Amino acid sequence: MAFNKPSLEQLAIGIDIGGTGTKFGIVDKEGNVLFSSEMSTKKHATIESFITDLHKNITPLIDQVGGIGRIKGIGVGAPNGNFYTGTIEYAPNLPWKGIIPLCKLLQDEFKLPVVLTNDANAAALGEMKYGAAKDMKDFIMITLGTGVGSGIVANGTLVYGHDGFAGELGHIIIIPDGRYHEGTGKNGSLESYASATGVRLTTLEFLKNSSTPSLLRDIPADELDSKKVYDAAMAGDQLAKDVFDYTGKILGMALANFVMFSSPEAIILFGGLTKAGDLILKPTREHMEANLIQVFQNKVKILVSHLKESDAAILGASALAWDI
Amino acid sequence: MAFNKPSLEQLAIGIDIGGTGTKFGIVDKEGNVLFSSEMSTKKHATIESFITDLHKNITPLIDQVGGIGRIKGIGVGAPNGNFYTGTIEYAPNLPWKGIIPLCKLLQDEFKLPVVLTNDANAAALGEMKYGAAKDMKDFIMITLGTGVGSGIVANGTLVYGHDGFAGELGHIIIIPDGRYHEGTGKNGSLESYASATGVRLTTLEFLKNSSTPSLLRDIPADELDSKKVYDAAMAGDQLAKDVFDYTGKILGMALANFVMFSSPEAIILFGGLTKAGDLILKPTREHMEANLIQVFQNKVKILVSHLKESDAAILGASALAWDI
Numbered sequence: 001m002a003f004n005k006p007s008l009e010q011l012a013i014g015i016d017i018g019g020t021g022t023k024f025g026i027v028d029k030e031g032n033v034l035f036s037s038e039m040s041t042k043k044h045a046t047i048e049s050f051i052t053d054l055h056k057n058i059t060p061l062i063d064q065v066g067g068i069g070r071i072k073g074i075g076v077g078a079p080n081g082n083f084y085t086g087t088i089e090y091a092p093n094l095p096w097k098g099i100i101p102l103c104k105l106l107q108d109e110f111k112l113p114v115v116l117t118n119d120a121n122a123a124a125l126g127e128m129k130y131g132a133a134k135d136m137k138d139f140i141m142i143t144l145g146t147g148v149g150s151g152i153v154a155n156g157t158l159v160y161g162h163d164g165f166a167g168e169l170g171h172i173i174i175i176p177d178g179r180y181h182e183g184t185g186k187n188g189s190l191e192s193y194a195s196a197t198g199v200r201l202t203t204l205e206f207l208k209n210s211s212t213p214s215l216l217r218d219i220p221a222d223e224l225d226s227k228k229v230y231d232a233a234m235a236g237d238q239l240a241k242d243v244f245d246y247t248g249k250i251l252g253m254a255l256a257n258f259v260m261f262s263s264p265e266a267i268i269l270f271g272g273l274t275k276a277g278d279l280i281l282k283p284t285r286e287h288m289e290a291n292l293i294q295v296f297q298n299k300v301k302i303l304v305s306h307l308k309e310s311d312a313a314i315l316g317a318s319a320l321a322w323d324i
Numbered sequence: 325m326a327f328n329k330p331s332l333e334q335l336a337i338g339i340d341i342g343g344t345g346t347k348f349g350i351v352d353k354e355g356n357v358l359f360s361s362e363m364s365t366k367k368h369a370t371i372e373s374f375i376t377d378l379h380k381n382i383t384p385l386i387d388q389v390g391g392i393g394r395i396k397g398i399g400v401g402a403p404n405g406n407f408y409t410g411t412i413e414y415a416p417n418l419p420w421k422g423i424i425p426l427c428k429l430l431q432d433e434f435k436l437p438v439v440l441t442n443d444a445n446a447a448a449l450g451e452m453k454y455g456a457a458k459d460m461k462d463f464i465m466i467t468l469g470t471g472v473g474s475g476i477v478a479n480g481t482l483v484y485g486h487d488g489f490a491g492e493l494g495h496i497i498i499i500p501d502g503r504y505h506e507g508t509g510k511n512g513s514l515e516s517y518a519s520a521t522g523v524r525l526t527t528l529e530f531l532k533n534s535s536t537p538s539l540l541r542d543i544p545a546d547e548l549d550s551k552k553v554y555d556a557a558m559a560g561d562q563l564a565k566d567v568f569d570y571t572g573k574i575l576g577m578a579l580a581n582f583v584m585f586s587s588p589e590a591i592i593l594f595g596g597l598t599k600a601g602d603l604i605l606k607p608t609r610e611h612m613e614a615n616l617i618q619v620f621q622n623k624v625k626i627l628v629s630h631l632k633e634s635d636a637a638i639l640g641a642s643a644l645a646w647d648i
Contacts, residue, residue, distance in 0.1 A: 080619075089619075138486040152585070154483045154490075161478070161587020162462040163623060171617045172581040176499060184617045257496040261476070261585055263485020293495045293508045295404075295413075299487060 010072045011065055013058065013112070014318025016119065017041060017078035019093035022054065025311075026061050026071070027318035031130030033311045035061040047096045047105065055109045073113040074106060075320030077122030077313060084164040086116050092183070115320040119143075119313065121158055121167060123270060123305075124151025126316030132268050132303045139264045142169065142255075144273035147183075148191040154262050170195070174254050194251040196272050199226040203243050214239035230276050244279040251280070252287025259292060259300050270305040270312065334396045335389055337382065337436070338642025340443065341365060341402035343417035346378065349635075350385050350395070351642035355454030357635045359385040371420045371429065379433045397437040398430060399644025401446030401637060406488040410440050416507070439644040443467075443637065445482055445491060447594060447629075448475025450640030456592050456627045463588045466493065466579075468597035471507075472515040478586050494519070498578050518575040520596050523550040527567050538563035554600050568603040575604070576611025583616060583624050594629035594636065 011034070015024040018041060025036030039057050044050035062068055080091040086103030088094065103114040117125075124141035127133040133141070137156040143149040148170030152159040159166045170191035171184060178188025179201065192198050203216060203224060215232045216224065216239060232240035255267055273280060285302055292300075307315060335358070339348040342365060349360030363381050368374035386392055404415040410427030412418065427438040441449075448465035451457040457465070461480040467473040472494030476483040483490045494515035495508060502512025503525065516522050527540060527548060539556040540548065540563060556564035579591055597604060609626055616624075631639060 136486075138490075154478055154485070155481055157479055159478045159483075159586055162460075162589035163587055163620075165619050166462075166478075166585065166587035168584040168587075168617060168619070171584050173577055173615050174500070176577060186615060186617065253497055253500060257581070258585070260492040260495050261490065261582070262483055263487055263490035263492075265486035291497050291510060293492060293510065295489050295492070296487075 008066070008070055011070050012072050012318040012321035013062075013074040014314040014316070014321070015054070015074060015076045016122070016313035016317050017076065017088075017094070018119075018313075019079070022050075023314050024054070024058055024061075025314040025318070026065055027315060029322070031315055033314055035064055036311075036314055037061065042095055045095055047100050047102075050096075051105050051109050054106075058110075068110075068112065071112055073115065073321040073324040074110060075122065075125075075317040076102065076106070076114060076116045077119040077317040077320075078102065078116060079119060081116040081118045081121075082164040083115070083117040083121070083158075083160050086114070088116070113321075113324045115324055117158070117160075117320060118149070118151075118165075118167075119316070120149030121151040121160075122316035122320060123149070123312065124153055124158060124268075124316070125319035126307060126312060127268050127270075127305060128153060129319040129322065130315050131307045131312075132305055133266065136265050138262065139266045139268060140169075140258050140262065141268045141270065143271045144195060144251075144269060145271040146196050148195050152262060153264075159262075169254070169258065172254065172257070174250055174257075190250070190254045194247055194254065194273070196226040199229055199243060199247055199273065200224055202246055203229050203240070206239055206243055206246075210239070212239050216240060226273065226276075230279065233276070233279050241279065244276060245283045247273075248280045248283025249287045252284040252289075253291050255284065255288040255302070256291035256296075259288070259296050263296065264300060266301040266303050268303050268305055270307075274304045332390070332394055335394050336396050336642040336645035337386075337398040338638040338640070338645070339378070339398060339400045340446070340637035340641050341400065341405075341412075341418070342443075342637075343403070346374075347638050348378070348382055348385075349638040349642070350389055351639060353646070355450075355639055357638055359388050360635075360638055361385065366419050369419055371424050371426075374420075375429050375433050378430075382434075392434075392436065395436055397439065397645040397648040398434060399446065399449075399641040400426065400430070400438060400440045401443040401641040401644075402426065402440060403443060405440040405442045405445075407439070407441045407445070407482075407484050408488040410438070412440070437645075437648045439648055441482070441484075441644060442473070442475075442489075442491075443640070444473030445475040445484075446640035446644060447473070447636065448477055448482060448592075448640070449643035450631060450636060451592050451594075451629060452477060453643040453646065454639055455631045455636075456629055457590065460589050462586065463590045463592060464493075464582050464586065465592045465594065467595045468519060468575075468593060469595040470520050472519050476586060477588075483586075493578070493582065496578065496581070498574055498581075514574070514578045518571055518578065518597070520550040523553055523567060523571055523597065524548055526570055527553050527564070530563055530567055530570075534563070536563050540564060550597065550600075554603065557600070557603050565603065568600060569607045571597075572604045572607025573611045576608040576613075577615050579608065579612040579626070580615035580620075583612070583620050587620065588624060590625040590627050592627050592629055594631075598628045
């Protein structure tokens with residue numbers, strides 16, 4: 001008999017720690033971000049000063065919703081965040097080295113329960129709680145940004161694996177002996193092709209290995225990025241279109257492999273590259289289907305996240321807090 | 325206070341339906357196969373005659389353990405067996421076409437609860453209940469026989485996926501545009517390399533594309549099989565050793581991808597190819613490690629199943645019955 005909402009509906013805090021900045025906000029159960037703000041990550045040389053400032057910045061938001069009594073808990077998404085241990089472990093893009101006991105530090109500061117996972121897992125939880133994967137029990141989230149991140153949900157639960165680090169799908173080898181990845185030292189990983197960085201590298205290769213006329217030849221190499229390749233493709237540039245076809249071919253093959261692994265209901269894509277729309281989605285879908293064995297064909301949806309990009313990271317992190 | 329075992333300890337029936345024969349047995353909770361037997365699958369043109377004969381053949385075993393009152397249920401492993409629906413769907417190697425409501429037919433005949441899954445998933449459950457994966461919550465089972473099968477356990481549960489068909493790791497694409505697979509019509513799948521069939525095809529390719537002297541050149545192509553390649557390698561034949569190195573390289577790369585997907589505690593290998601021991605395991609381990617990003621390195625065990633091959637299929641199927 002829920003005619004009246006209780007006046008003190010529980011809320012959750014979501015914190016997304018990135019290499020440059022940290023976003024945070026207070027979220028209700030329907031996924032409305034009631035209040036949010038952000039601060040610098042990289043200006044904090046020590047984790048202690050980061051935590052102190054974070055507390056200082058979040059406190060006014062908590063006051064605005066009526067005090068800490070309304071907050072169920074804090075969910076945090078961070079690179080190399082380990083759900084099991086509550087620690088951030090050797091994150092190359094964060095200013096704090098080694099193993100950081102993030103959950104403990106935040107709990108001591110806020111006097112609230114805290115749960116941590118990596119940013120792509122948090123994104124998957126956000127989609128399951130508020131987004132395109134609502135009510136799904138089996139799906140895979142792929143974030144296509146500067147890099148490629150992922151979160152896998154099976155049987156209604158995030159797959160953390162034995163050590164808490166499952167779901168590093170950006171690093172699976174898709175082209176044996178393929179393109180070198182400077183960050184990992186490995187060859188042929190999905191991330192080295194199907195990311196904004198990968199699109200840029202593919203374009204440079206295509207420009208070098210062909211003499212096809214292209215709008216992109218007028219752009220200095222160090223100014224070329226995936227957005228400019230997109231603009232060229234939309235203006236009808238064939239080489240730019242070929243770059244997206246090639247990227248979609250590789251991404252589609254990888255998605256087929258993921259489907260044959262965990263047989264998801266859908267694959268949810270998020271991030272900068274998805275803005276290329278059908279330029280990348282069409283070849284991706286085609287090549288996914290072409291590489292699937294019959295039993296999986298024409299079953300698995302490829303969906304693009306419809307969460308607002310500015311809210312998604314906070315929503316994803318906050319989704320962790322509801323199951324505390 | 326379990327000083328005395330109850331005299332009527334519960335037992336389970338395991339049935340493994342293969343293309344040629346069907347094995348069945350009665351198993352206790354410790355994984356002892358108390359009684360077992362087998363019968364032909366392919367001689368039964370209709371599923372009805374198969375079920376009738378199966379009942380006729382299992383009844384004497386049930387009588388030997390003291391009657392149906394001691395049986396908790398029946399677990400069945402079968403190709404294309406769907407856990408959710410209890411049906412066998414379009415299994416190319418079985419005599420019965422279309423969708424077979426196997427669980428319903430067996431329940432009606434035996435008056436016992438019946439659970440079905442595919443053979444590789446059953447093998448994974450067998451390892452978790454009685455074998456090398458005892459007490460593990462996250463592992464991957466890979467069966468390396470004529471083909472490549474797999475079962476994935478995450479968070480202590482088999483991953484069935486949205487449609488019940490998860491874990492078709494034999495069909496992931498590992499060499500883009502690689503070897504053609506006659507059964508699926510796809511190119512470059514793991515199964516077309518890392519199976520007994522794959523080892524044979526690799527050997528034929530290596531013999532054709534080189535003039536290296538080899539013991540294998542004396543064997544007519546239609547008599548060549550993975551066992552003969554193994555024998556040649558053990559006798560010091562370099563080409564035969566190269567075949568196993570190549571197979572292990574591809575298998576190792578695939579295992580690295582699986583690790584980056586679900587971060588298992590161990591990968592359990594089972595089946596004919598594992599008899600090649602270090603000939604295949606050494607390159608597999610090396611190439612798995614070489615393709616893993618740092619966070620996964622030197623963590624994941626590759627174990628060979630120690631279940632008796634003659635018992636394993638029955639044990640795996642029976643493991644399904646305990647959770648009924």
